[in-house]
Amino acid sequence: MKKPRVAIFDFAGCEGCQLQIVNLEEELLQLLEVVDVVEWREGISDQSPEFDIAIVEGAITRPQDVRRLEQIRARAKVLVALGACASHGGVNKLRQRLDLAAAKRIVYGTAAREEFLVSGPVQAVDEVVSIDARVEGCPIDRQELGNVLRTLVLGGEPKVPNYPVCVECKRAGNICRYERGEICLGPVTRGGCGARCPSFGMWCYGCRGSVDEPNIHAARAVMERYGRTVQELEERLALFGSR
Amino acid sequence: MQLPAPAPSLVQEFTFFQREGCSMRVIKVEETQIASWTRTLLAQQRVVAVQERDERFVFDDLHQAEDLRLDHDVTLEPPLRYFLPQREELVSYERPGRYAQPELGARPFVLLGLHPYDVAAIRQMDEVFARGVPDPHYQRRRSLATLVACDVETPSSNVFAGAMGTAVVREGYDLLLTRIGRTYLVESRTAKGDGLLALFGDDALDAPPADLRRREAVWRRNRQGLRQHELDCPPEALPRLLLASYNDELWQERSELCLSCGACNLVCPTCYCFDVQDVVDWDLKSGRRFRLCDSCMLQDFAKVAGGHQFRLRRDRYRHRFYRKGLYMPERFGFVACVGCGRCIDSCIAGVASPVDVYNALLDRHPEVLTEPVEGLGKKSLGQAIEALLGREGLEEAGPGARVQVQTRATRLQAEEPAVALPQAATAILPLEQLAAKDPYVPEQATIVEMRPLTQSETFYRLRLESGRPLGHESGQFVQISLMGIGEAPISVSSDPGQETAFEIVVRRVGNVTEALERLRPGDTVGVRGPYGTAFPMADLRGKDILVVAGGIGIVPVRSAIQEVLRNRGDYGRLTIAYGMRAPEDRLFGDEIELWRQEPGVTVLETVDHLEGLWHGQVGPVTTLLPGCGIDPGHTAALVCGPPVMYRYVLSDLIAAGMRPEDIYVSLERKMKCGIGKCGHCQINGVYVCQEGPVFTYAQVRNLPEALQ
Numbered sequence: 001m002k003k004p005r006v007a008i009f010d011f012a013g014c015e016g017c018q019l020q021i022v023n024l025e026e027e028l029l030q031l032l033e034v035v036d037v038v039e040w041r042e043g044i045s046d047q048s049p050e051f052d053i054a055i056v057e058g059a060i061t062r063p064q065d066v067r068r069l070e071q072i073r074a075r076a077k078v079l080v081a082l083g084a085c086a087s088h089g090g091v092n093k094l095r096q097r098l099d100l101a102a103a104k105r106i107v108y109g110t111a112a113r114e115e116f117l118v119s120g121p122v123q124a125v126d127e128v129v130s131i132d133a134r135v136e137g138c139p140i141d142r143q144e145l146g147n148v149l150r151t152l153v154l155g156g157e158p159k160v161p162n163y164p165v166c167v168e169c170k171r172a173g174n175i176c177r178y179e180r181g182e183i184c185l186g187p188v189t190r191g192g193c194g195a196r197c198p199s200f201g202m203w204c205y206g207c208r209g210s211v212d213e214p215n216i217h218a219a220r221a222v223m224e225r226y227g228r229t230v231q232e233l234e235e236r237l238a239l240f241g242s243r
Numbered sequence: 244m245q246l247p248a249p250a251p252s253l254v255q256e257f258t259f260f261q262r263e264g265c266s267m268r269v270i271k272v273e274e275t276q277i278a279s280w281t282r283t284l285l286a287q288q289r290v291v292a293v294q295e296r297d298e299r300f301v302f303d304d305l306h307q308a309e310d311l312r313l314d315h316d317v318t319l320e321p322p323l324r325y326f327l328p329q330r331e332e333l334v335s336y337e338r339p340g341r342y343a344q345p346e347l348g349a350r351p352f353v354l355l356g357l358h359p360y361d362v363a364a365i366r367q368m369d370e371v372f373a374r375g376v377p378d379p380h381y382q383r384r385r386s387l388a389t390l391v392a393c394d395v396e397t398p399s400s401n402v403f404a405g406a407m408g409t410a411v412v413r414e415g416y417d418l419l420l421t422r423i424g425r426t427y428l429v430e431s432r433t434a435k436g437d438g439l440l441a442l443f444g445d446d447a448l449d450a451p452p453a454d455l456r457r458r459e460a461v462w463r464r465n466r467q468g469l470r471q472h473e474l475d476c477p478p479e480a481l482p483r484l485l486l487a488s489y490n491d492e493l494w495q496e497r498s499e500l501c502l503s504c505g506a507c508n509l510v511c512p513t514c515y516c517f518d519v520q521d522v523v524d525w526d527l528k529s530g531r532r533f534r535l536c537d538s539c540m541l542q543d544f545a546k547v548a549g550g551h552q553f554r555l556r557r558d559r560y561r562h563r564f565y566r567k568g569l570y571m572p573e574r575f576g577f578v579a580c581v582g583c584g585r586c587i588d589s590c591i592a593g594v595a596s597p598v599d600v601y602n603a604l605l606d607r608h609p610e611v612l613t614e615p616v617e618g619l620g621k622k623s624l625g626q627a628i629e630a631l632l633g634r635e636g637l638e639e640a641g642p643g644a645r646v647q648v649q650t651r652a653t654r655l656q657a658e659e660p661a662v663a664l665p666q667a668a669t670a671i672l673p674l675e676q677l678a679a680k681d682p683y684v685p686e687q688a689t690i691v692e693m694r695p696l697t698q699s700e701t702f703y704r705l706r707l708e709s710g711r712p713l714g715h716e717s718g719q720f721v722q723i724s725l726m727g728i729g730e731a732p733i734s735v736s737s738d739p740g741q742e743t744a745f746e747i748v749v750r751r752v753g754n755v756t757e758a759l760e761r762l763r764p765g766d767t768v769g770v771r772g773p774y775g776t777a778f779p780m781a782d783l784r785g786k787d788i789l790v791v792a793g794g795i796g797i798v799p800v801r802s803a804i805q806e807v808l809r810n811r812g813d814y815g816r817l818t819i820a821y822g823m824r825a826p827e828d829r830l831f832g833d834e835i836e837l838w839r840q841e842p843g844v845t846v847l848e849t850v851d852h853l854e855g856l857w858h859g860q861v862g863p864v865t866t867l868l869p870g871c872g873i874d875p876g877h878t879a880a881l882v883c884g885p886p887v888m889y890r891y892v893l894s895d896l897i898a899a900g901m902r903p904e905d906i907y908v909s910l911e912r913k914m915k916c917g918i919g920k921c922g923h924c925q926i927n928g929v930y931v932c933q934e935g936p937v938f939t940y941a942q943v944r945n946l947p948e949a950l951q
Binding site: 027030031033034146147150151153154155156157159162163164166167170171172173175176178179186187188211212213214215217218219221222225226 | 297299301319320324329330499500501502503504505506509510522523525526527535536538541542543556588589591592593727728754757758761
């Protein structure tokens, strides 16, 4: 069997998810037994006009990004969105809460009017082109990326879990953050991370976006039950651009 | 309580049920002796014991005797995790086609600090995993465990074991520790318990009668005291209560507050549903199949590959309470809630409490405590389940009537908890049998023929590598495995008379089915089964056979059609009404033309939408029924199709004069195990993989979840 060719592209983001691929370390060698990485700015100097699997990291923020992504989509048999920015817009989406000109002034000051600082609405990859799979998280979970790639190479369709973080949190035997008087986004956030943050003593930040049908009504009621406000919940949900 | 005497070969492996040959001795030891005894124990074997962690209590491997706590209120996770881990390897594999049972651990361990309600829960789970097809993984772990219980010293903030009759247990443990002042009474119930008791030394003294009386006082205190919540009816009355409450508005109201997060199930000592997932290694050849604890609250729990969602949020919310209070009592004879209160602790929305829900229902249906079951009006659900579980004899009385409803006062006096423990225990298999009969390990089968039937359906002929015939009956299904991808339930489509191979037709709807399509003749797949019930073809001899199939529903009934054609003289007329979306979705077109030419066979076809050439009718499959010339008293109908089809077809067949007993339906549900354990395929209290997939309409018409 010919090894599928993989190309990794980045858009607006911190490149931390790509770094997780580098962090596969020894497993990276095993990965390279299964696929040929033909283009990856962060990892290799090669470039390639042809590939089977495109892995796209980052949010889409500029008109030229839209065109570049469309070209990638046209060349890829399979397109994988990598990480929270590609899947949901991620922290980039916070900008959307402000007027674009105001946001640019805050970030760039007087340079905001420079031509090259052109920017547009922040979009997740699947708001621009169709995707075939996604690896959630900020950053992604290396094991999950491995599972997704192996499934794709075997010809399967990787499934993103549709259960909340609570499931894996309970499986991990954690004490509920609510019992500790904290607001945790676990009950409405898509699992798959192994409840990493709660397992290390932090509440869930919601980086994987919400489950398919979050019960918003129930989430509001829980806020009231714990003497917190819906606004607190919404502010936290906004961090990673949850839709 | 009568327990079967274990076979001699079991004694060493598993002495749980053994009472003869055990001393039943109770000794008295000083508090300090517990620590030295624990040290001795630790030097000998693995000890899993209750310890403190972040101001809560957990079961964990004990490393030093000082960490042992017997004054805990409740542990975060139930001890069930030591028998059904949150994640457990079921099968290991190496492509192509080697499937193996993973190493079933062999290291004995002591589980130390079990509260009585958890002992009751373990006892229930023992029964669940022993009944029907025994689960080797659970049984192996269980047989390695010695259970040391301790009576509750500190009630937890939500415990209601007193209300469930599980505050005290006199059975189900090997050793029981009860604190009396600064001493402990230690009681052995089994030979394993005797072994642990002996570690206190030869000079240990029997407990004096005065101390035994003080222990009775502890039990009395716990029976009355472990009631942070009170259940307003005896637990035995819960099945009756639930029979009257199925359509209560409470389910909608409370489910609107449910986050569907699964916490209540995942901390429950009597929730055992599981999901199955494959993980493949980087070599893409070897890998493992795991089971993970699952929750019936989760959105996709009952969603099939085709996308149909069999339970909405309200239905899922209701299901958990019905499972605890009606379905499990129906199937196993015990109420599957032991009052540990963990679900209440873990539900941030505050809607998980069984007592809250049951009491609210009691307020709305106070008559269930006084009226005979016949007066409850909604007994049909229970009758339907009982009939399907093969207990028709009880149908008259209805399920609630079987349990003697005791008053609260008499229950408090009762020595033994009435409803929490199985009435009779099914024995655990010896090790060699556990290893030999692993129901989760697939057999290998080779694809001998494969061809596309339509755009999305592919036909396969498979032969088991062992050369044995599959041995299925018409209507049964198999679990088809593709290692690294997963497993899916698939109906067998061929005549059981065909001995060397069997046939399936697979629609491309999910991962397994898509990957199947990429295989080629000569490739191998895994097969488990055949599973489930079949069309009773022998009983239908002499009758006219009417087949009503919608879309891919023709696949399971094809085996029955072939069987009828092979034994043509045994049956009357064969009429096949086949509906499909469009002509290009037609399956087995050539074969259908051959069927048409057989004597006494009529094939009628219809499409929903007409594009292109078509000789049949246009409209839903029901438009064919008037033309079928049904002779109601003399016909058996075999019906299979998409969920939406049944209601219309069934009402037309009944309108045509057919009896519900003569109508057979084949129902599809999500399935993970195929052997009545994983919980996914349930229709109310019925398992489609066990009591189905073939049911009579009479069996399922009163099951609200069957034909919605």
